[in-house]
Each structure stands twice: as C-alpha cells, then as structure tokens.
Amino acid sequence: MKILNYRLVIFILSIIFGVVFAMPSFLQTETGKKISLGLDLQGGLHMLLGVQTDEAVTSKIKTLATSIKYFAEDEEILIEDLSFKDDIINFVVLDSDEVSKVDAMLAEIQGLDIQVSEDLTYNITLQPAQIALTKDLAVAQAVETIRNRLDQFGLAEPTVIRQGAEDIVVELPGIKTAADEKAARELISKPAHLELMEVDEDRADQVFTMSVSQAAEYGDIILEKSDGSGEKFLVKEIPILNGSQITDAQVAFDQANQPIINFVLNSSGAKIFGDFTARSVGKRLAVVLDGKVYSAPNINERIGGGRGQISGGFTVVEAGNVAIALRSGALPASVKMLEKRSVGPSLGADSIQASMLALILGFVLVIIFMVLYYGLAGVIANIALVTNIFILIAVMAMFGATLTLPGMAGIVLTVGMAVDANVIINERVRELLRAGMSIPKAIEDGYSNAMRAILDANITTLLVAVILYVYGTGPIKGFAVTISIGILASMLTAILGTHGIYDALLPKINKSKNLRKWFGIK
Amino acid sequence: MVWYKIMELFKTDTIYNFMAKRLPFLGLSGLLVIAALTLLLTKGLNFGIDFAGGTIVQVKYEQKAPIKQIRSILNAKAEYKNSTITEFGTPEEVIIRITGSSADLATDIGDTVSALLKPTGKFEVRRVDMVGPKVGGELREKGLMALGLSLLVILIYVSFRFEWRFAVASIFALVHDVTIALGMISLFGVDVNLDILAAILTILGYSLNDTIIVFDRIREGVQKSHKSVLEEVVNESVSRTLSRTTLTSLTTFFVVITLFIFGGEIIHGFAFTMLVGVVVGTYSSIFVAASFLVQLKFSVADFRVKEAEKLKRQKEKDKMRAMYEQGTV
Numbered sequence: 001m002k003i004l005n006y007r008l009v010i011f012i013l014s015i016i017f018g019v020v021f022a023m024p025s026f027l028q029t030e031t032g033k034k035i036s037l038g039l040d041l042q043g044g045l046h047m048l049l050g051v052q053t054d055e056a057v058t059s060k061i062k063t064l065a066t067s068i069k070y071f072a073e074d075e076e077i078l079i080e081d082l083s084f085k086d087d088i089i090n091f092v093v094l095d096s097d098e099v100s101k102v103d104a105m106l107a108e109i110q111g112l113d114i115q116v117s118e119d120l121t122y123n124i125t126l127q128p129a130q131i132a133l134t135k136d137l138a139v140a141q142a143v144e145t146i147r148n149r150l151d152q153f154g155l156a157e158p159t160v161i162r163q164g165a166e167d168i169v170v171e172l173p174g175i176k177t178a179a180d181e182k183a184a185r186e187l188i189s190k191p192a193h194l195e196l197m198e199v200d201e202d203r204a205d206q207v208f209t210m211s212v213s214q215a216a217e218y219g220d221i222i223l224e225k226s227d228g229s230g231e232k233f234l235v236k237e238i239p240i241l242n243g244s245q246i247t248d249a250q251v252a253f254d255q256a257n258q259p260i261i262n263f264v265l266n267s268s269g270a271k272i273f274g275d276f277t278a279r280s281v282g283k284r285l286a287v288v289l290d291g292k293v294y295s296a297p298n299i300n301e302r303i304g305g306g307r308g309q310i311s312g313g314f315t316v317v318e319a320g321n322v323a324i325a326l327r328s329g330a331l332p333a334s335v336k337m338l339e340k341r342s343v344g345p346s347l348g349a350d351s352i353q354a355s356m357l358a359l360i361l362g363f364v365l366v367i368i369f370m371v372l373y374y375g376l377a378g379v380i381a382n383i384a385l386v387t388n389i390f391i392l393i394a395v396m397a398m399f400g401a402t403l404t405l406p407g408m409a410g411i412v413l414t415v416g417m418a419v420d421a422n423v424i425i426n427e428r429v430r431e432l433l434r435a436g437m438s439i440p441k442a443i444e445d446g447y448s449n450a451m452r453a454i455l456d457a458n459i460t461t462l463l464v465a466v467i468l469y470v471y472g473t474g475p476i477k478g479f480a481v482t483i484s485i486g487i488l489a490s491m492l493t494a495i496l497g498t499h500g501i502y503d504a505l506l507p508k509i510n511k512s513k514n515l516r517k518w519f520g521i522k
Numbered sequence: 523m524v525w526y527k528i529m530e531l532f533k534t535d536t537i538y539n540f541m542a543k544r545l546p547f548l549g550l551s552g553l554l555v556i557a558a559l560t561l562l563l564t565k566g567l568n569f570g571i572d573f574a575g576g577t578i579v580q581v582k583y584e585q586k587a588p589i590k591q592i593r594s595i596l597n598a599k600a601e602y603k604n605s606t607i608t609e610f611g612t613p614e615e616v617i618i619r620i621t622g623s624s625a626d627l628a629t630d631i632g633d634t635v636s637a638l639l640k641p642t643g644k645f646e647v648r649r650v651d652m653v654g655p656k657v658g659g660e661l662r663e664k665g666l667m668a669l670g671l672s673l674l675v676i677l678i679y680v681s682f683r684f685e686w687r688f689a690v691a692s693i694f695a696l697v698h699d700v701t702i703a704l705g706m707i708s709l710f711g712v713d714v715n716l717d718i719l720a721a722i723l724t725i726l727g728y729s730l731n732d733t734i735i736v737f738d739r740i741r742e743g744v745q746k747s748h749k750s751v752l753e754e755v756v757n758e759s760v761s762r763t764l765s766r767t768t769l770t771s772l773t774t775f776f777v778v779i780t781l782f783i784f785g786g787e788i789i790h791g792f793a794f795t796m797l798v799g800v801v802v803g804t805y806s807s808i809f810v811a812a813s814f815l816v817q818l819k820f821s822v823a824d825f826r827v828k829e830a831e832k833l834k835r836q837k838e839k840d841k842m843r844a845m846y847e848q849g850t851v
Contacts, residue, residue, distance in 0.1 A: 040788075048657060049627075178647060182633060189627030336625040340652040342632070347580070347648040354786030361784060362777030369773060406720055409792055412781050413724065416774035417731070423773070424735065427766045453738035456683055460734060461727040463679060464672045468723050471668035473661065476720050483724070 007500030011387070014492050018390030025397045033397045038404030038478065041352050043345030044173040045181055048338045049146075049188070051166050055333035056138030057131055061087050064109070064124070065238045070272060071105050073279075082238065083219055089124040096120060135166070138332040143168055146335075148328035149187050167338065176345055183321075191290050191334055192325030194243030194263070196273070196308070197223075197235040199284040199296055207234040226292035226312050233293045235286045240276050242330075245269030249326035251319045252309075259319035260311040263326060270306025278302035287312075289322065355408040363389075363415050370419060374426050375520040380501050381422035384493040388418045391489040392482070401481055410482030418486060420457075421494035425450040430521050439509055443502050447495070454495065458487050537761045541753040544813035551698055551810050558705025567704065570713035571651060573665065575658035577620040577631045580610060580649035581639070587616045591642050599638065611787030615648075623652045665719045672726055673697075684737060685825065691814035692733045695806045699729045699799060706798045707791075717792040725799030728774070732767055732807035739763045740812065745829060750822045756812045764808065771804040 024032030039046050065084050068091065072079045077098045082091040093099055099120060106114055106122075111130030115123040126134065143162050150158040150172070159171040170188065175181045200220045203210070207222060215222050215234060225231040249263040265273055277285070277299050286296045287310050294312035314322065367385070370378035392414060396403070429446030437445070462484060469480035502509070515521050540547075571578055581587070589607050596602040602620055610617040624631050632650030639645065653661075673693060680689040703725055707714060739759035749755050778800055782793035 047627075050625075050656070178633065178636065182630065185627045185630065335627065336654075337627050337652065338625070338654045339657045340630075340650065342650045344646065344648040346582075346646065351786055351788055354784060355781075355789060358777075358781045358783075358785040358789075362780040365776040365780065366773045369776065373769070405789060406717055406792070409717075409720075409781065409785075409789060412777050413774070413796075416777040417728070417770075419773050420731070420770045423769045424766050427763075427769070431762070449742075453735045456738060457731040457734045460676055460679055460730050463675050464723055464727040464730075467668050467672050467675065468720065471664045471671070472720070473664075473716070476716050479720050483727075 005500055005503045007496050008504050009500075011493070011497035011500045014391060014497070015387050018387055018394045021394030021397055022390045025393050033400065035393060035397045035401060035403045037348070037352070038402040038407065039171060039173055039341065039348075040343050040405045041348045041403065041408075042173055043176065043343050043348040044171065045175040045184065046172075046339075046341040047170045047185075047188075048163070048340075049142075049168045049170060049335040050338045051139045051142045051168065051335050052333045053135035053138050053166055057126065057134050058087055059332065060134050061089060061126065062238070063242065063244075064112075065089050066240070066242070068105075069238050070240075072102075074275070075101060077101060081219075083216075084238075087125060089122070091122050093120045093122065139166055139168065141329070141332045142335060145329045145331055146170060146188050149324055150184070152324045152328060153184065153187055155184065168335070175342070181342060183317075187321050187324065189335060190321065190325045191331045192243065192322065192328075193290050193330045194246065194310075194326060195239040195288040196241040197239045197286040197288050198276070198280065199286050200234045200236055201283050204234055204284075207232045210234065223286070223288060223291065223293045226289070226294045231293075233286055233296055235288070235293075239288070240285075241265070241269055241272055243326060244330065245272075246326055249323045251316070251323050254311060258311065259314045259316045260309050261314070261319055261323050261326065262307065262309050265306035265308070267306070270304070273306055273308070274302055274304045351405055355405060355412075359408060359412050359415075362412055366415055366419055370422075373520060375516065376518045377422075377426050377429075377520065380498050381419060381426065381494070383501070384422060384490075384497045385415065385418055387493045387497060388414070388486065388489045391493065392485050395485050395489070396482070402478065404478040406476060406479035407482045410479045410486065414483055414486030414490070417461075417483075418490040418494055421450075421454050421490055422498060424454055425495075425498070426519070430519055433515060433519060433521060439513075440506055443499075443506070447499055451495070454491075458491065462487055537758050538764070539757055540760050540809065541756055541813065541816055544809075544816060547809040548813050548817070551806070554705075555698055555701050558701045558708075561705045561708045562701075565708050567708055567714045568711050570715035570718075571619070571653045571658070572715040573658055573662045575621075575623055575653050575655040577623050577650065577652045579618040579620070579632050579635050579647060580615065581618065581636075581645050582615045582648050583643055583645040584614070585643060586613045587645075588642050589616060592616065592618070592639060595638055595642065596635070602635070602638075611790075615787075623654045625654055661716065665716075668719070668723060669700075669726075672723060676726075676730055680734070680737075684741060685820070687815060687818045687820045688737050688741075691811050691818060692730060692737065694814045695733050695811035696726055696729060698810055699725055699802045699806050702802045703795055703798045707795060710794070712791045712794060715791070717789070718795055721792045721795035721799065724796065725803055728799060729803030729806060732770070732803055733811045735766060736760055736763050736807050736812060737815075740815070744822050744825050750826075752816055752820060752822050755822060756816060760808060760812055767804060767808055771800055775800050 021033070023029070024034040028034065061084050065082060068089070069082055071077075078094040080092045080094055082089070084090070093102055102122070106112060106124070111127045111133070113125045113127050117123070139162060143160055146168065147158065147160040150160065150170075155172055155174040157173055159169070161169050163169050172184055175184060200218065203218060203220070210222065212222060216237075219237050220234050221237045223233050223235055225233070245266050245268065246263050247266045249261055252260055252262045254260050280299050281301060283299055284296045285299055287294045287308070289310060294310050310322070367382050370381050372378070374381065389411070392411065425446055428450045429442050432442035432446055433439070465480045465484040465487070469477055469484070472480055509518050512518070587609065589609065593607050596605050596607070596618070601622060605618055605620045607616055607618050609615070618635060620631060620635075622631070630650070631652060632647055636647050673696065676696070677689050677693055680692050700722055703722060707718065712718065736759065739762055740756055743755040743759045747755050747758060749758070778793060778796045781789060782797055785793050
C-alpha cells in the first residue's frame with residue numbers, strides 16, 4: 001500500500017514550513033523572523049515629506065558665490081558687484097590681467113555654464129545636468145540627515161526611505177504621545193542652517209530705515225534677531241562660512257548658567273574663519289541660524305582654532321535639538337509635510353482586538369460550515385485552510401512584511417476565498433459520484449475538471465492584486481501582498497494538499513464506501 | 523439526522539431555465555445601474571481625505587462627546603469653519619473632518635484642535651490623518667489608473683482564455699457590480715478612502731472569480747454537451763455551478779459579515795462595500811453575466827468549429843513533431 005505520494009510529501013513539507021516559520025509570529029518570541037505590526041495597529045507616526053529641491057539649487061549657487069568671494073579676497077583679485085539672483089551669479093573682474101586666474105579657479109569647478117561679456121562681466125549658472133544632480137543629492141542627503149537626527153533622538157526603529165524623485169517616507173513606530181510627536185516633527189523640520197555672516201558696519205546705523213531692495217543694492221540683507229525683540233541687522237548677503245564645515249556641536253553652559261552650543265569647524269573652515277577675523281577686527285560677526293541672528297559679537301582679535309559658540313536664550317531642550325541638528329548636518333533644503341498619519345497606541349490596540357475577533361469568528365464559522373456540509377471532505381478542506389493561514393503568516397514573516405489593518409482584512413478574505421477551491425473540487429467530485437462513477441475515478445476527474453476553473457479564477461484575482469500593489473500605497477500594498485500570498489498558498493494547500501490526502505486515504509475510502517461520511521452525499 | 527438533508531442543498535440534476543427569464547434579470551440590473559448612476563450624478567460620492575485632501579482628527583472622550591460644544595468652538599475659528607463633527611462608533615468618540623491641511627511640520631492641526639478643545643472635557647486624540655492636496659490628487663489618479671488597468675487586464679486575459687464575447691460579458695458584469703456598489707456607497711454616504719478603493723478592486727476580483735467559474739462550465743458544456751442551443755447549454759452550466767456559487771458566496775459572506783459587525787469602526791466602510799459586493803457579485807454571475815453572453819449572440823456551432831480547428835492544428839503539430847523526432851532519432 002502506497003500511503004506517501006508526492007503530493008502528500010509536498011503538503012507535509014509545506015505544513016512543516018508553515019508551522020516552523022509562523023511560530024515566532026504567533027508566540028511573539030524574542031528571536032526569529034516575525035511579522036511586525038503596522039503603524040495602524042501598534043500606533044505611531046507616518047509622514048510623507050516633500051523636499052523643496054529648488055532651495056538646494058539656490059543654496060548651491062550661494063555656496064559657490066561664497067567660495068568665489070573668499071578666493072578673490074584670498075588672492076587679492078579685485079572683483080565688483082558680486083551678486084546672485086534667480087540662480088545666476090554675476091560679478092565683474094576689474095583688472096583684465098587677472099582674468100586668467102579667475103578662469104583657472106572656475107575651471108576647477110565642474111558643471112558650470114560660464115559666460116563672460118566684453119566688459120569682463122561674468123555670468124555663471126549651473127548646467128541642467130548639474131541642477132538635476134544637485135536635486136537628487138539633496139533628497140539623498142535629506143534622507144541621511146533625517147535618519148541621523150532621529151537616531152540621535154533615541155527613537156526605536158525609525159524608518160526613513162526615499163520615495164520617488166522628491167519625497168521621503170518617515171515612519172516612527174515608537175511615538176506614543178502628542179508631545180513626543182511634536183518634538184520629532186520639530187527635530188526633522190529644523191533646517192539647522194548655520195551661517196556666519198559679516199555685519200555691514202558702513203551702513204549698520206541705517207538698518208531701520210532701509211528697505212529690502214535698498215539693502216540689496218549694497219549686496220546686503222536684513223535679518224532679525226532670534227529672540228523676537230525686533231532688533232535688526234544689516235549683513236552681507238554672501239556668508240563667510242556655513243554649517244557644512246562643522247565637525248562637532250555640543251551643549252554647554254555659560255557663566256550665567258544659560259545653555260549655549262559650542263561648535264568646532266573643520267580645518268578649511270577654521271582657516272577661512274581665522275583669515276576673516278584677522279581682517280575684520282573691530283567689526284561684528286553675525287551668528288545666523290535658519291535665517292535668524294542669534295548673536296553678533298564684536299571681533300576683538302583673530303580667532304584661530306576654529307571654535308565658536310551660539311548663544312541666545314535657548315531652553316535646554318532646544319539647545320539639545322539644535323546641537324543634534326548641527327552635528328547631523330543641515331537639511332539641504334526645507335521639507336514640507338505632504339501626508340501625515342498618526343495613530344495613538346490605544347486606537348491601534350482596539351483595532352487589533354476588533355479585527356482579531358472578526359478573523360477568528362469568521363474562520364470558525366467557515367470551518368464549522370465546511371464540516372457540516374461536506375463531512376470528512378470538509379475536514380480535509382479545513383486542514384488545507386489552516387495550513388494556508390500558517391503558510392501565509394510564515395511567508396509574510398520571512399519577507400519581514402508588516403501586518404496592517406487592510407492586511408488583516410486581506411487574511412479574512414483569504415479565509416473566505418481559499419475554501420472556494422475546495423468547494424469547487426468537492427462539488428465536482430460529488431457530481432461525478434452521483435453519476436455513478438467509482439470513487440478513485442471521481443476524485444481524479446473531479447480534480448482535473450475543477451483545475452481549469454480554479455486556475456483561471458486565481459490568475460485573474462492575482463492580476464488584480466498585482467495592479468493593486470503597483471498603484472497602491474502603504475496599507476493597500478499590504479492588502480495586495482496578503483491576498484497574493486494567500487492565493488498562491490491556496491494552490492499548494494487546497495489543490496495539491498487535499499489531493500495528496502485523498503490519494504493516501506483512497507484504500508480506506510474505497511473499503512468503507514460510505515459516501516455520506518466521506519463526501520456528505522447519499 | 524436533519525443536517526444530512528442540508529448537506530445537499532442543491533441537487534445538480536435539477537436544471538433551472540434561467541435564460542427564459544434573462545430579459546427581466548437584465549431589466550432589473552439595468553434599473554439598478556440607472557438608479558446607482560443617478561445617485562452618483564446627483565448625490566455624488568463622499569470623498570474622504572485620501573482623495574480630497576484635508577485633515578481628520580479622531581477624539582475619544584471619557585464621557586459622552588459634547589458634539590454641539592465642539593462644533594461651536596471650531597466654527598468660531600475661520601480656518602475650521604467648514605469642519606464637520608460626527609460620532610464614530612460609540613457616543614464617546616468623534617471624528618472631526620477639516621478641509622484644510624498644513625504643510626508645515628512644526629505646526630500641526632491636531633495640536634491646534636486639541637488645544638482649542640481643552641475646555642470640552644477630558645479626551646484623548648487617537649488619530650490625526652493629514653493628506654495634502656498634492657498627495658490627494660496623486661492618489662486619485664493612481665486609483666483610477668488601478669481600476670481602469672484592472673478592467674483592461676481582465677478583458678485581455680478572458681479574451682485570451684475564452685472568447686471575446688465572454689470577455690465583454692464579464693466586463694459588463696463587473697461594471698454592473700462596481701456601479702451598484704458605488705451607488706450604495708453614495709446612498710449611505712460612506713467616506714470614500716483608499717480602503718474603499720481596495721474593496722472595490724476586491725469585489726472586481728471576487729465577482730470575476732464567480733463569473734469565470736460559470737463561464738468555464740459554459741465553455742465545457744459547449745465542448746462536451748450534446749445540446750447545441752446556447753440557452754440550454756447555459757442553463758445547464760449555470761445550474762450545475764449554482765451550488766458552488768452559492769456556497770462560496772455563503773462562506774465569504776460569513777467572514778465579511780463578521781468583519782462588518784465585529785471589525786470595528788475603522789474597517790466599517792471596507793466591510794460594508796465588500797458586503798454589497800458579495801451580494802451583487804453573486805447575483806450578477808448567476809443572472810447577469812451569462813444573460814449578456816446570450817444577448818451577445820454567442821454561437822455554439824461557430825465555437826465548436828473553431829475549437830475543432832484548434833484541436834486539429836494541435837494534432838497536426840503533434841504529428842509533425844512525432845515525425846520529426848522519429849526522423850532524427
């Protein structure tokens with residue numbers, strides 16, 4: 001007697017696979033791959049952020065202007081009217097003998113479109129390919145920066161991934177309270193753009209009467225003090241240095257026990273800073289963070305060593321956040337919130353409870369129904385159904401898929417639809433038995449007759465699921481994945497598996513000839 | 523025992539004359555579709571924030587939620603004037619829908635609203651969902667794409683596996699199901715979000731499942747049956763699959779109804795849509811899809827000729843191959 005047939009062997013292997021790999025998820029063990037709960041079930045914050053990449057291009061142009069300015073001052077080349085507007089840098093070289101030096105310097109920078117008119121006016125823009133590259137890098141850098149900040153913030157398992165050309169998905173399962181959420185949002189959104197700027201001492205006293213456009217004529221901009229006192233500063237638009245040259249930033253306390261932030265510049269930053277302070281003794285240096293002046297100390301002597309500090313009425317928490325932001329680098333461009341979903345942990349718990357109840361109840365109803373209607377054939381179908389659920393959980397765990405609310409609905413549906421194959425097969429077998437066919441032949445033909453319909457039906461559902469996956473977002477993808485795996489698993493369990501069981505039991509069924517017990521018919 | 527009788531609800535040897543009544547069935551379906559379309563055109567769909575953009579704040583109070591007070595506080599603010607407040611599942615819980623959204627990470631509508639509602643009693647903000655206009659537009663576009671593409675892929679697949687009339691009839695049945703489901707969604711004012719789209723697409727797959735099972739039987743009947751009048755073949759096939767269609771619908775209905783009753787408020791819209799879809803989908807695959815096929819004047823004789831030709835070609839191919847293989851061995 002041949003009990004072990006190939007179908008049964010495959011089925012038993014898949015049962016073992018399902019049970020072994022589903023166990024960590026069922027028992028929520030410490031080790032092993034298991035399904036993690038989606039944000040809608042465990043609570044947390046999901047955000048879709050849009051990077052304003054145009055700003056990154058502007059800031060690149062600004063940095064370029066800064067280095068041209070530094071180069072000209074360092075080499076003592078006389079240039080005039082250095083300005084940038086609409087992402088174009090303009091300046092005039094006064095001495096035609098020095099054109100070659102300027103050209104050599106610009107030639108070292110890649111991706112520039114340079115036009116020089118006869119009166120030695122330079123007109124510099126970025127090449128389109130360079131602009132695209134800059135935008136691309138900006139998004140990549142924003143992802144990196146946000147990830148660094150969140151890691152340092154100490155949240156459990158933050159996910160930061162790029163989506164499409166300009167968007168970033170941030171998922172924070174660890175967020176439990178509104179205050180935590182607010183802190184995280186502020187940390188992410190802080191541009192942390194530090195600039196050290198030169199106060200225009202020649203016109204500083206006119207700052208309250210000057211308009212923005214008047215200031216622009218002198219290459220100046222007007223910035224406000226951070227403390228909201230209304231104090232204004234007239235500073236040179238092109239900064240001396242920016243935060244990209246910071247290597248470290250730490251919170252410290254000054255003599256009055258107020259929190260301040262000490263920062264350290266890298267070597268090239270330290271040199272630029274040293275050179276500038278040496279040249280500018282008696283003038284003021286504005287420490288500008290995100291467009292606000294925090295302090296503007298007098299320069300008394302050359303400052304070497306590349307150390308500086310930001311003070312200006314921080315709270316301890318704020319100072320900590322600014323230090324994290326400075327350490328992890330500035331955002332290359334600001335980010336906007338395109339979509340946000342935040343679920344409180346209590347709601348997540350409610351959702352799990354409700355959908356679990358529905359899942360188990362629906363499952364039990366189907367199982368009872370199948371036994372009542374089909375007798376032992378129903379029991380065999382139920383074995384396949386239970387295995388199906390195990391395989392579904394196991395595969396999801398292996399891929400590290402998350403279980404979301406729509407995913408739960410997907411499982412519920414899989415339960416409803418996975419029995420379909422067995423209903424089709426059983427109805428076919430019954431039909432053939434009623435027609436007076438022998439049991440082995442009825443099973444064989446029943447399966448082959450049912451096969452075509454089941455395949456066509458499953459393939460079309462699978463096609464719809466794939467489309468849903470491609471065009472869906474987040475939770476909908478979860479739903480698509482669940483029903484796809486469910487359908488594929490049902491081919492293994494409901495078709496191959498049950499057939500294997502029948503093949504193994506055939507001698508017994510043949511002997512008993514009790515169609516009522518086995519197939520629920522007279 | 524009594525349940526042994528229940529075990530054979532359907533005798534497969536009974537053949538019902540469905541096709542004699544096909545015009546009344548099609549008429550009923552036509553009426554339902556027209557009613558649904560009228561609802562969709564007049565009342566329209568109640569698009570939720572996923573597609574329309576906006577913000578929802580779900581708040582749970584420790585006592586019964588003071589909806590009137592919440593409304594008067596929010597309506598006093600210009601930016602929340604258009605917000606709607608509705609009970610959500612239990613009297614303690616409310617959903618506040620706000621048409622605006624904030625793109626600034628540092629300021630959050632959820633925070634502002636919860637600050638405004640401080641005087642209304644003790645509560646917990648359980649959910650804040652915000653969808654900006656750009657994402658809403660994108661989701662709408664993708665949703666329509668998914669729906670259109672699904673129909674197209676089904677059309678191609680069914681044409682390939684069966685015949686074009688089968689494909690057209692199944693698409694008719696699907697459009698019928700989806701339209702009626704959307705009509706019900708409109709009638710009951712269900713918020714149309716991504717989950718509803720997923721439900722609609724699932725209905726599509728589910729109803730198609732049923733239709734294909736019936737069509738598969740018709741195809742088999744056309745090939746094997748001695749009858750050559752289409753109506754008779756169809757009657758036979760639909761009757762033979764009746765037990766399966768009803769049983770599967772029943773099991774699916776069981777799980778969807780438990781989801782509807784016990785699944786919680788958040789999944790309600792999804793379960794509702796599925797519930798409508800299961801009922802309409804079952805009806806359409808028994809009564810509508812095959813009726814369409816008959817109306818499209820599918821010819822049994824032509825199909826047999828075609829199939830015979832296909833078989834002949836296959837046989838010739840096999841023969842050629844056999845000869846070729848013999849020649850080379």
